[in-house]
Amino acid sequence: MAGLSATPAHAATGEAVNPWVALAYLVAGIFFILALRGLSSPSTSRTGNRFGMAGMLIAVVTTLVTHDIANIVEIGIAIAIGGLIGFLIARRIAMTAMPELVAAFHSLVGLAAVLVGWAAYLNPAAFGLVASTFNFTAEMRDGSTIAGGYGIISPVSKIEMGLGIAIGAITFSGSVIAFLKLSGKMSGSPILLPFRHVINLVTLAAIIVLTALFAMANGPAETLPLIVAMTVLAFAIGFLLIIPIGGADMPVVVSMLNSYSGWAAAAMGFTLGNTAMIITGALVGSSGAILSYIMCRAMNRSFLSVIAGGFGADASSGGSTEGGEQRPYKQGSAADAAFMLEQAEKVIIIPGYGMAVAQAQHALREMADLLEEKGVEVKYAIHPVAGRMPGHMNVLLAEAQVPYENVFELEDINSEFAQADVAFIIGANDVVNPAAKTDKSSPIYGMPVFDVDKAKQVFFIKRSMGGVGYAGVDNDVFYMDQTMMLLSDAKKMVEEIVKALD
Numbered sequence: 001m002a003g004l005s006a007t008p009a010h011a012a013t014g015e016a017v018n019p020w021v022a023l024a025y026l027v028a029g030i031f032f033i034l035a036l037r038g039l040s041s042p043s044t045s046r047t048g049n050r051f052g053m054a055g056m057l058i059a060v061v062t063t064l065v066t067h068d069i070a071n072i073v074e075i076g077i078a079i080a081i082g083g084l085i086g087f088l089i090a091r092r093i094a095m096t097a098m099p100e101l102v103a104a105f106h107s108l109v110g111l112a113a114v115l116v117g118w119a120a121y122l123n124p125a126a127f128g129l130v131a132s133t134f135n136f137t138a139e140m141r142d143g144s145t146i147a148g149g150y151g152i153i154s155p156v157s158k159i160e161m162g163l164g165i166a167i168g169a170i171t172f173s174g175s176v177i178a179f180l181k182l183s184g185k186m187s188g189s190p191i192l193l194p195f196r197h198v199i200n201l202v203t204l205a206a207i208i209v210l211t212a213l214f215a216m217a218n219g220p221a222e223t224l225p226l227i228v229a230m231t232v233l234a235f236a237i238g239f240l241l242i243i244p245i246g247g248a249d250m251p252v253v254v255s256m257l258n259s260y261s262g263w264a265a266a267a268m269g270f271t272l273g274n275t276a277m278i279i280t281g282a283l284v285g286s287s288g289a290i291l292s293y294i295m296c297r298a299m300n301r302s303f304l305s306v307i308a309g310g311f312g313a314d315a316s317s318g319g320s321t322e323g324g325e326q327r328p329y330k331q332g333s334a335a336d337a338a339f340m341l342e343q344a345e346k347v348i349i350i351p352g353y354g355m356a357v358a359q360a361q362h363a364l365r366e367m368a369d370l371l372e373e374k375g376v377e378v379k380y381a382i383h384p385v386a387g388r389m390p391g392h393m394n395v396l397l398a399e400a401q402v403p404y405e406n407v408f409e410l411e412d413i414n415s416e417f418a419q420a421d422v423a424f425i426i427g428a429n430d431v432v433n434p435a436a437k438t439d440k441s442s443p444i445y446g447m448p449v450f451d452v453d454k455a456k457q458v459f460f461i462k463r464s465m466g467g468v469g470y471a472g473v474d475n476d477v478f479y480m481d482q483t484m485m486l487l488s489d490a491k492k493m494v495e496e497i498v499k500a501l502d
Contacts, residue, residue, distance in 0.1 A: 022275065024062040029279035031055025036287055042398045042407075059276040094359075099254060099389035100182040106257045107175035110238075113168025113264035114231065117161050120271055121153075121227060127272060129157045155215040157271060162211040162227070164267035166234040171260040173238030178253050181242075190246040190443075203237045246443055251385040251392075252295045259288025295384050329465065332484035334493060337459050338500030341367075344421035344457075346377045348413065350450055351393050352386050354427020354462060358490035361400040364426060367494055368402070370501045379416070380407045381450055383431035414451055423455035425477075427462070427490050433475045442473055458483040461490050 032055045038048020064075065093101050120127045130153065153161070180186035193199065210230040217223045245253055266281025268274075296303040341347060349368065355361060368378040380402060386393045397407055417423060425432055435442040436449045452458055460483055477483055486493050 018066060021062055021066050024058055025275040025279070028055040028059040028062070028276050029283075031058065032280055032283050036283060041404075042394055043404050045398070055280075059280070063274070063276070097183070098395075099250070099387070099392065100179045102254055102389055103175045103178040103182055103257065106254075106261045107172045107179065109261035110168040110171025110173075110175060110264055113164050113261075113268050114172065116268050117165035117168065117271065118227075118231075120161055121223075124153050124157075129153050129161075129271070152218055158215040158223075159211060160267055160270040162214050162230060164264055164271055165227070165231055166207050166211065167260055167267060168264040169231055169234030170238035170241070171257055171264055173235045174242040174253075174260070175238075175257050177239055177242040178250065178257060182250060182254075191243040193240070193244070196240065196244055200237060200240055203233055203240065207233050207237065251387070251389055252292055254389045255288055255292040255295060257288075259285050259292060262286070262288055291390060295390060327479045329479050330484050332459070332486055334486070334496035335500045336484065337486060338497045340457060340459075341371055341376065341422060341424075341497070342374055342501065344371075344376055346379075346416075346420045347371060347422045347424055348379050348381050348417060348420045348455070349424045349426065350381045350383075350386075350428045350432060350452065351397070351426050352383075352428025352431060353392070354429075354490050356387060356392065356396055356427065358427065358492075360426060360491035360494050361396045361402075363491050363494040363498060365397075365400040365402050367498050367501065368406075370498060374501075378406065379413060381410065381413045382407055383410050383428070383450065385447075386428060386431055410448060410450065414448075417451045418454040420455040421457060423450075423452040423458045425452065425458065425460045426494070429462070429475055430473075432477055433473065434477065435473055435475070444473065452477060453480060456482060459486055460484070461486045461488065461493050463487065463489060 031051045035048045035052030035055060038044040038046075038051055040048075060079075064072065089101070120129055124130050177186070207230055210226050210233070214223055214226040214230060217226060242253060262281045262284025264281070266278050266285055269277025269279075269281055293303050347368075349364065351361070351364070355364065371378050380397060382393045382397075384390075387396075394407065398404075423432075430436075430444050430447075430449075432450045432452045433442075433444060434449065434453060436444045436447045439445055458477060458480065460477060462485070464487055465478065465485070478485060488496075
């Protein structure tokens with residue numbers, strides 16, 4: 001061997017941060033904060049979306065203008081193609097499919113983080129990550145010499161890179177499973193593997209150890225097997241964490257994966273030295289984590305148990321996926337419901353996923369308007385996990401221009417059911433199921449539910465008695481003395497009630 005040497009790389013000398021770039025990213029970050037503030041209320045959500053769009057536009061334009069991009073035309077074509085695909089999907093997607101769409105988009109964020117991390121690993125010089133170069137010359141047997149070298153990435157950059165790849169891979173595979181469950185392509189029931197918690201803990205520990213070894217290793221021969229193994233295990237644990245989670249907890253999973261995608265972006269922001277990515281990722285990650293925690297409290301679930309992948313779940317508590325029991329129930333017509341609604345003084349409407357499927361929100365708003373004209377007080381009760389993603393029902397009611405002041409959360413309205421003449425349930429199931437309070441073997445046991453059994457009269461709209469909620473359990477509300485089942489498509493039934501009210 002003729003010689004080995006390690007020399008500092010040019011990229012390691014550092015470059016002065018352009019103050020205009022820093023200012024632009026700061027402004028973008030402020031817009032993102034204002035976006036989150038606006039999205040905290042339905043009345044300001046449109047403004048919040050506009051702030052978010054403005055912040056992202058500033059961040060993207062700043063990055064394109066100030067960075068040395070090899071081919072801006074190719075970048076522009078890629079943005080145009082992606083934007084067109086997003087526009088077409090947004091125009092065509094039904095609100096009922098929004099939960100699985102969100103899960104699918106989260107998977108793309110995670111995959112992007114993985115690809116960026118691998119790109120930085122394979123070509124660190126292009127990302128300004130080379131702390132030094134290792135040059136070598138070797139003498140061959142025939143007397144000739146060969147020369148080569150590779151860039152050495154600092155341990156700190158490799159830790160950031162490893163975290164970004166690992167979190168991104170977990171987000172990708174976990175989001176794919178969530179998409180399959182939400183879209184019905186995979187059973188929504190928990191899939192409980194034997195020794196799943198031991199497997200998860202061992203896999204997570206292995207990822208941490210591999211990341212540490214990757215940070216300390218040098219040279220492609222040492223680092224490549226480590227980063228490959230770390231990526232594969234991260235993809236695997238994302239799959240293992242989500243399959244044990246049942247349908248009743250899916251709204252929390254969507255929020256949790258949103259948080260993961262934010263942390264993956266933040267980690268990549270540190271790797272790339274991009275302030276905008278760090279700010280955006282931290283905002284998305286922290287807000288998603290807070291929302292997940294709030295939803296877990298609303299469902300009386302342990303936050304740790306959900307993120308650990310169904311920790312504490314019991315294979316026997318998955319609930320029945322068969323039809324409801326053959327028990328006597330009362331069935332009514334639209335005319336019966338219209339007559340009793342007219343006589344009521346106070347009506348509380350509880351919307352659920354069935355309303356979204358039938359797209360009945362506009363007809364429901366029309367029915368509520370007619371009742372209010374007749375002097376009936378009408379309120380809407382929204383459960384924190386109604387539908388299959390956070391805020392699903394709020395968005396649908398806002399689309400139908402239901403006044404915000406008439407929409408109440410569970411803790412604000414649950415005490416009013418005792419004074420309500422009618423509890424009008426349209427497409428909801430698990431969130432009104434008293435088994436959550438009485439049946440310890442139920443998969444929804446402990447979840448706060450609406451006290452609809454305290455109302456004088458209950459109208460329950462569902463397609464048939466054969467179906468059960470997403471958690472897969474029967475509902476005693478169907479068979480209560482004061483319950484009248486309105487078996488029909490939700491939109492059709494409400495439209496018939498509207499005609500009878502006219």
